[in-house]
Amino acid sequence: MASEQIENYLKNIYKLSANESKVTTSSLSEKLQISPASVSEMIKKLAEEGTLTHTPYKGVELTEEGKKLALQIIRKHRLWEMFLVEVLHFRWDEIDHEAERFEHIMSDKMEEKIDHVLGHPLIDPHGDPIPTKDGEIYCSMSYPLNEAQEGANVKVLRVSDANSELLQYVSSIGISLNKIIGVKQKMNFDSSMVISIDNKDVNISSMITKNIFVENV
Amino acid sequence: MASEQIENYLKNIYKLSANESKVTTSSLSEKLQISPASVSEMIKKLAEEGTLTHTPYKGVELTEEGKKLALQIIRKHRLWEMFLVEVLHFRWDEIDHEAERFEHIMSDKMEEKIDHVLGHPLIDPHGDPIPTKDGEIYCSMSYPLNEAQEGANVKVLRVSDANSELLQYVSSIGISLNKIIGVKQKMNFDSSMVISIDNKDVNISSMITKNIFVENV
DNA sequence: ATATACATTTAGGTTAACCTAAAAATTAAT
């Protein structure tokens, strides 16, 4: 049906719109690393095909159909990531890159088999929700660590998978899903934070705390 | 490096040359279901790139480099097939089709992981040998069932994966790898054969017997 | 309100596949 490239556009539009208020030609161009001119063309095509609507300078919005397609790809991506960790013992910083290619060629049958072998997981190895087959998505009540109160104890529910080096570093200091973290001190001058993990204190930058999502315990 | 299409050409040239004495533009065209004109163009390109040599009307031959690439793809294909059966519980008639796409996007790292999880298998679920990383290929001493002597007891070592309906039928009558078969009777008029499996007698056509490879027991 | 900066689109071009139709080359058969 939809080409691999189209699937990529739809997926990334969906993901961008979760963070930013509007998804423009240029923000997509930036994210996909494709020239604005090419993105502009593709947006035109997708609008004609009915998977999104576009108002120039205001941004694009996925139609119901577009959203459905995007969620299907995201489901395959995250199931595959889970599989890579659970069955093939990849590290969580390696999997996004691998799944990037597999999401497009995974048949529905394989999706089912993997879902079954994994026991119908609800989240992927980074804590991102895995959409159900009919596009429903479980939404946890987490907030970014940088907003946590000094003195609070929090539990890690999700770590952004946007940067694989960050994932690697974060696990090297002992952070993983469901880990309990104590917020020792918040530094005003650079917004960094001293946290305790396994009774050791570490100072982590605000770039890191913004990408770790937690809940109170 | 090599595009997905190029990988397909190389793989199929390798496989054709195992069966037929010469691999011509037209036999490749037939096998790949691509027009002779396009195949001709591609052969020219591959010859320039140094993965094969071509003598018009005589056929193509893979160079060492081409052979190496072909064996790498075949290794990935067969490892993946094995994985689909062992881990995801696919049937042996479903896997060739699935592996067809995956062989091209499987990273070397994933190849290693899968090889490890499977315990370094030497054959795939149809009994085809899995080339080693450096292109060595284990060769069993099997012969086609249609050549077996009347009265002989033979062991199934390989079933051709060329036709998925054949694979389905063959397993429905109880044939699987390592099964012992008794050759009851050979019919001269149509070259069919009565064999006994699990103490039941079945008549199978020569099309089938030619695709089952056995050794004496 | 206008200029400047920024965002977007258009125009024209590339590439790797593929295709059909026609031409050319080879093999095979009388």
Added chain:
DNA sequence: ATTAATTTTTAGGTTAACCTAAATGTATAT
């Protein structure tokens, strides 16, 4: 040794992506 049949190649065209450079359109800041 021709001719017929077959195989292969060439010529010219398509498509879905992509690109750069240039043109157009919108927003913002004075």
